[in-house]
Amino acid sequence: MILSKKWLADYVKLSMSTDELTERLTLTGLNLEGVETVGDDTVIDLEVTSNRPDCLGHIGVAREIAVLWDEKLHQPDPQPKATGPKNSVSVEITCPQLCSRYTARVIRGVKIGPSPDWLAERLRSLGIAVVNNVVDISNYVLFECGQPLHTFDLGKIAGEKIIVREAREGEEFTAIDHKTYKLSAGTCVIADAERAVALGGVMGGADTEVSETTTDLLIESADFDPLSTRTTARTHHLHSPSSYRFERGVDPEGIDWASRRCCELILELAGGELDGGPASAGRSGEATESPEIKLRFPQIPRLLGIDVPESEVRQILTDLGCRETHHCDHCVKVIAPTWRADLTREVDLLEEIARIHGYEKIPEDGQVRMAPSHRSHEDIVLERVRRVVTAAGFDEAMTLSTVEPELVDAFRPWTDAAPLLTSTPVLRRANALRQSVVPSLLGCRKTNLAMSNRVVEQFEIAKVYLPRMGQLPDERRMLALASGGEFLAVKGVVETILTELAIALPLTVRENSAPAWLASSRAVTLHLGESQLGILGELSSEALDQWDLRGPVTIAEIDLAPLLDAAEWIPRAVPFTTYPPISRDLNVVFDEAIRWADVEQIVRTEGGELVERLAFMETYRDADRLGAGKKSLVWTLTLRSAKGTLTSEKADAVRDRIVAKLAKDLGGELRA
């Protein structure tokens, strides 16, 4: 809201400096946005919150100033003389839910011309275009009291009849901007006997506009529904100072005042004769009286933490325009002024007391009670996960939760359900809630390559959104990794995470079950005990081409829920033996199809509780020495007993048992 200091001075004494004025207003609810000097005037821009439409006019702000500086508010009392015949215009409202009150006054025989300098100057200082005396006066009254008005050329109103009704579906209307709008049913229009002449509260019509030739005026002052006004303004992109105010609500008691004020100024500045009496329809003023609000004095320290003297409380409320109906030792009862529709409850009055008394009086060194807080299991586990992946050289990325729909379809390890869509894209074309974080990280990788960034190792911990019938979606938190390393490097990161979380459940992989985009020989699903943990794999050459990436690129996506379930973050010590360990290196030749996992299982089973450590060393292939389709696996087995020193013979016996079992079950042949 832009305010002229000179204009404000019409209603309240401004003894303070501009700095003092704006500082105090800022601290009581009208935040300073800017100050400018226009001619010999100072123009102040104040932010008015949506609950305070009473401050969208100079009188409203002057009232705040009067309360804060204990000054008197001088509000005009317009009493325009009706010298013409009785007002013969008829007003009818057929949609009271869209327009609760409508008054029309008529002035005949006006002379349209330029506004006097003082009026033009005031509007110009606010940045409002100056048109002609009549239009300028209606704008002046709007910025004076916050009530929007509209003036019609009465000669163009068919049948001297005003009907406030809902538009018919598809009804056309040509506005002052000479554009034609197609209206939808339910839009509030002002019509004459024949057609719509204005969009209620939003904009007037082109052919009933006041022009140089106009002599007779119909002055509209009304109350239009906030929601409907907003919808109409938004639908047709017709935002105006008028729609802005109706959207926030006008003072029902101010409607007639504004109408009288407008007529008084027109008679004074443009001449003419006012018809007797307003033509009105809708709710009358008396019915708008607000209910009584009780403020219990003990509620002030209970909520604000400070005491405010009762006399000051009563003074503040009365100064703000409340009418006191009762007071005693315990409470005060008031009826809020009609321009303060935001005051309906005790707590609303408490806020008024707080802001006028001053928030600076609330102490900031109170003794807040101590309370134990705790870190959630999830927080602790996620911190460990982040520690491992950053130690492994991965930077944390953060990407948008939505993606282009085709990216969901292309890579979906967790569901086949169609993605959830937002009605408008969150960014560019991204309107699908993602079902995997991997495509987003590949997008980042591509961006980084385009920037010639050499090493791009990234992870993200974020949710995927899996639809569920009849309830909120299943939001699952994922750890996604995208690396320039190869399969085993990234698998090692995942294994380290499990180690760091002291997870006892075994990690297993399944081949030939990973989704598209991954090279079939180097892609697996990961499993933790019985739960699916995630996916891991190198991108196929087709996927690399599609993403414009150079290989290898290895991705992993881990569902954090099974990790959280299995993680133990309070370690428990176990006793360890002081007997010496004994190691045996094994080098066994197998068919290519044999998997290390199968070998490992036999080694552990046969070794039993003596196995302290099993360290895989290498895979060796040599068609000449081992034969085609063969490989040798090399590992070190460390044995240790808790009961006594292990003899070499005993260790050899364990080794022999393992070798025999490997030969029997897997066709393994000891090489060395």
Place this chain on the structure above:
Amino acid sequence: MALSDFIADLDSLATDAESAFAKATASDALEAARVEFLGAKGGRLKAIQKGMGQVEKGDKPAAGQKLNAVKKAIEEAFELAKSRLAETASAAGGTDDPFDPTLPGHPLRLGRLHPITQTIERMKEIMGRLGFTAVEGPEIEDDWHNFEALNIPLSHPARDPLDNFYLTSSPAAEAASPLLLRSQTSTVQIRVMEQVLANAVAGEAAPSVRIVSLGRVYRPDTADATHYPMFHQIEGLLIDRGVTMADLKSVLRMFCQSYYHTDDRGAGVAEVPADDVQIRFRPSFFPFTEPSVEVDINWQGGWMEIGGAGMVDPNVLRAVGYDPEEVTGFAFGMGVERIAMRQHNITDIRDLYTNDARFLAQF
């Protein structure tokens, strides 16, 4: 043997030794020269020493004196050569081992946490010390938790479809009420209050709540340097008997004192000495609090807005099942991006979500 011969032998030995030591440019050459002249078994000095037996008896004291003088001179020459070599070696980096210790060490590539994560973790940690437990909740919400329970009725502009990311209904996600991407993390506060009340024992005092909720929120803003349609919020909530606005102000002040604290070495984080941190409230309007305020802290001689706050609106308390006559509460909210950007000198919010490796490596 004549004394003069003996002395002449010693003199020539001394000359040879000094010259040999002086010529040695490496420690092994010097060592060889030492063995040649001073060697305990076959050294030349030793050989001459053996010849002293043949010197006339009366000349022996003079011969012994000369021998000791020459021995001392040769040893000094050796020590001199040795320290000369050591100096050269240390200046030239050692000639024996070509190792260059000035080469860079093997770099350890550590990943970095995203600045938003770092900011959130820091805020959580501070609020944790103030007794607030961090909680999270769903990002896709229903009307009740995002609006109704927060005292935002259907007629409120905040519910306009153009100001929210509503989901299109799909057969797979048919739900009782329209779903949307949450526009604030206050939704989590509603869920927590509902939950503690559901778990409360009938007839006992209403349970208290002391949490911070945080996470991603979504609003249809066009992306530019200061706006992004997704951002992060952190919101605090304290519900109990006797909670006042003074408590709100005090908690916010303690948070800021802690967050913007600078110790002697805290350059860079340095903002305001803890004792000077002040909180300023300006009246504002939020549907879920009454009174509502904007919160400023003093900053570089002026005031800086850090978020919104207020006393929980009685309608919100009633919506979840509290009696506003029994308990009161405060709530506050802060935008994580804005605080992180100001602290880390990030000038474009989009940089946070582009994930350029060079950008991420800075934090």
